[in-house]
Amino acid sequence: MxxxxxxxxxxxxxxxxxxxxxxxxxxxxxxxxxxxxxxxxxxxxxxxxxxxxxxxxxxxxxxxxxxxWKERGAPVKVEVKKDRFYVLGEGGKLRIPNFLMPPLMNNHGNYIVSMxxxxxxxxxxxxxxxxxxxxxxxxxxxxxxxxxxxxxxxxxxxxxxxxxxxxxxxxxxxxxxxxxxxxxxxxxxxxxxxxxxxxxxxxKSDFQKFGLGMKEIWEVRPENHDEGLVLHTMGWPLGWKQSGGSFMYHLDNNQVYVGYIVDLNYKNPYLYPYMEFQRFKHHPDIAKVLEGGKRVAYGARAVTKGGFQSxxxxxxxxxxxxxxxxxxxxxxxxxxxxxxxxxxxxxxxxxxxxxxxxxxxxxxxxxxxxxxxxxxxxxxxRVRNVAPLNAKYGPLGGLALGGFDMWFQTVFGGASLFGTLRHGKTDAEATEPAEMHKPIDYPKPDGKLSFDRLTNVSFSFTNHEESQPSHLKLKDPSIPVKVNLPKYAGPSERYCPAGVYEFVGEGAETRFQINFQNCVHCKTCDIKDPVQNIVWTVPQGGDGPNYPNM
Known part of the structure; x- marks a missing residue:
């Protein structure tokens, strides 16, 4: 041109x-x-x-x-008062005492904010x-x-x-x-x-690695609110083979941020990160905070997790x-x-x-x-080995070894027994063929604690002018139906937290549909597509989500 x-x-x-x-x-x-x-x-x-x-x-x-900044009136008001970390099972929890956590994990002196x-x-x-x-x-x-x-x-x-x-x-x-x-x-x-x-x-040392972070803002009952509480969890519902975890932060005005991060190095193409997030909210200890409240916003974006070597x-x-x-x-x-x-x-x-x-x-x-x-x-x-250890030994082994490594570096001035570990492959390359895995049965959202994906996307206040070209480009338009659907069971229908991608049957034919108007600009498709066929580009200015207080 x-x-x-x-x-x-x-x-x-x-x-x-x-x-x-x-x-x-x-x-x-x-x-x-x-x-x-x-x-x-x-x-x-x-x-x-x-x-x-x-x-x-x-x-x-x-x-x-x-x-x-305090005198200037920065919107940084809610200081962390309580800091909790739990390992979850389906119906219970085990708290990891703060004194066992490396000092760098301490959140006191930090603030819960809307960035x-x-x-x-x-x-x-x-x-x-x-x-x-x-x-x-x-x-x-x-x-x-x-x-x-x-x-x-x-x-x-x-x-x-x-x-x-x-x-x-x-x-x-x-x-x-x-x-x-x-x-x-x-x-x-x-x-x-x-x-x-x-x-x-x-x-030259390693690939970059990513997670998909999903977040909702809730207004909860005053009796369920604990301003200044910071809560992190791992374990259920992802289990002990796939790394990821949750956060729940109690800010002011009876509002709570609740979110879930799924590391994008997962192998099973049937894994559905959005539904893992929705299922998480039904854990008894999470549900008791949210019940009687209302969700007021939703959003998602990829986060980097490769660390220093990436x-x-x-x-x-x-x-x-x-x-x-x-x-x-x-x-x-x-x-x-x-x-x-x-x-x-x-x-x-x-x-x-x-x-x-x-x-x-x-x-x-x-x-x-x-x-x-x-x-x-x-x-x-000092945290460069946490992600590789999680990937190699799973979340529980990674927690133990990563915690030990951080403590060791704290005591010995940055030296690590492990040196610098490598990630080994990209998140796209980590995806395995569907024939190696079983589909995952996810509970249907109840409309009270958990919500279907398209309803939640409406709470991101996303809008794209429909007459513009799609900002989600395919290098080869035939790949989704010819390769990704038969080999990987069409994972884009699940890894996208906004319902952008669909395989639509038309008689004996199947076509790949891109609903770019739904896109919340998380970039997961650009990262996780198994054959790197999707390219995320910018839409015209002003389009996309309109997050209020995320």
Whole structure:
């Protein structure tokens, strides 16, 4: 296709994504040099609309940005008061005493928050410093310079024809160019994938690994509410062969966050992560909190869990990869927001140093080095073996060995008896043929504690303009019916937490249907499809979920 003629705007730094990483970078840039021109582009309809996280926030990143964040009125109010970890059976539980847990697992001093609201507040602070923030602006392409460096992005393309072509009513968007481009798109961002592939940035040590996180917000009866309680579980209903676990966080106003994470390295293609989440809520100890309450929101997104050994090189010619796009989640702590904020700060400091030295569009090697050797690297290095141990020995063996390894590193200054273990294969490659497994019988949702998938998706307030081309692309349209259905029993019907994919029978024929309007942008399909045939791309700006307080 010939180059589309577009208007362009020049900035010092262009940031893709108004999450904690991108906003922290924008703020730090302006704190260091008020004269820098900084723009943040956000695909959601507003800042926070696409933010979904547990979330218990370690405030260390926020402390670096604004030591006076309390006085500034940050929406970080509910301090953790109780911290509990249970191993569940179908009808009972066993508590793991806090004194047995490695010190890094302690949540006291952390806060239960809505990260969507934290990002809205960060956006206000950024704009007060002079940062330009444009929501509803999907970044669909990278712009490259003469020497192959990233020069900017294309944002704001609207009105494409259903086949993806440009028509008379198409708005071609703009090129936003910068000395540096920061990609803070979150997990499996489409532009981040492109630069990782183009510049060979993927970790030479190991593959990235992922989980699927699903979350609901509930308003519960006052007598069932315990403000400041943080609860994590493992075991039932997934059992002892598949790793994953739950969280339940009691914030203020009688609200509870309840969620479930299923690691995407599962072998059985019949496993249905969404229904595992719904079944979990019927455990007696969970049900007694939720009964008589009402669910007010639902959402889902992939989370990274590969750890230190899976981090790609996060600096490239002309820019940097920040936050979850680099995979900075601390798996056993179930926390990544603090590291996302730290990464934004580190990238900003490296860019300002380079710009002051008269450099632009070079590789910010200082950022990549600091990411691995500074506070982020130290946080992730000591938990680097937890995910591989879970995969090899199952959740129970992984709990024991991973806990021992974390304690050992705490005592011996980061040295591990295991060295650095490898994951071995991607989550897509972990999927085994259906003939090796039995279908799983899931209870029907009761409409009180558990809900069918499409009803729950309506509580994500998702919307996509229907005349646009599907943002979910198939490399080979024949693969789902010819390969995935007979060999893997059509796993996309189950791994998607939004009911996007269906195999529809039409007489003797079966066709693969993509209901892209349902998509909550979790990226699971891009990760878990067994033959990597599905490619997630951005829809037009403003489309997707509209999370209120996730």
């Amino acid at each position: 010939s180059r589309i003629e577009r208007e362009s705007m020049e900035y010092d730094v262009v940031i893709v994504g108004a999450g904690p990483a991108g906003l922290s970078a924008a703020i730090r840039l302006k704190q260091l040099d008020a004269d820098l021109s900084v723009v943040v582009l956000e695909k959601g309809s507003e800042v926070g609309a696409h933010i979904l996280s547990g979330a218990v926030l370690d405030p260390s990143g926020l402390n670096r940005l604004f030591p006076d 969507g609201n934290v990002c809205r507040w960060l956006a206000e602070q950024a704009e007060a410093l002079g940062v330009e923030i444009f929501p509803g602006m999907s970044c669909s392409e990278l712009v490259y310079g003469e020497n192959g460096e990233v020069r900017g992005v294309v944002a704001g393309v609207f009105g494409l024809e259903p086949d993806g072509s440009y028509g008379e009513g198409t708005e071609p968007g703009m090129e936003l160019l910068g000395k540096y481009v920061f990609l803070s798109e979150g997990v499996r961002g489409s532009l981040s994938k492109e630069v990782i592939a183009k510049y060979g940035l993927a970790s 981090i790609p090189r996060s600096a490239f010619p002309g820019g940097a990869i920040l936050g979850c796009a680099s995979g900075l989640v601390n798996l056993p702590r179930i926390k990544g927001n603090h590291n996302a904020m730290h990464s934004g700060i580190e990238a900003a400091e490296a860019a300002v140093t380079a710009i002051r030295a008269g450099r632009s569009s070079d590789v910010l090697t200082d950022y990549d080095h600091t990411l691995r050797s500074g506070v982020i690297g130290k946080d992730l290095r």
